[in-house]
Amino acid sequence: MQILLIILSILIIAIVILQSGKSATASSSIMGGNDELFANRKERGSELFITRATWFLGLSFFAVCIIMEFVK
Numbered sequence: 001m002q003i004l005l006i007i008l009s010i011l012i013i014a015i016v017i018l019q020s021g022k023s024a025t026a027s028s029s030i031m032g033g034n035d036e037l038f039a040n041r042k043e044r045g046s047e048l049f050i051t052r053a054t055w056f057l058g059l060s061f062f063a064v065c066i067i068m069e070f071v072k
Contacts, residue, residue, distance in 0.1 A: 001064065
């Protein structure tokens with residue numbers, strides 16, 4: 001079970017590093033660049049896959065942690 005937790009941890013780190021920076025638009029809005037302030041960005045293709053994979057891996061990590069606590 002601990003090996004599964006380590007694998008999930010490594011996968012979560014890798015998938016988070018692969019995500020595109022969504023904070024770039026937030027920083028540009030703070031600095032005065034409001035050209036994309038109200039633009040609706042929808043995730044498509046690989047962005048959508050990475051977002052869903054992050055959710056799945058995060059929930060899996062949480063579930064494995066809870067299961068490990070009760071199996072002891």
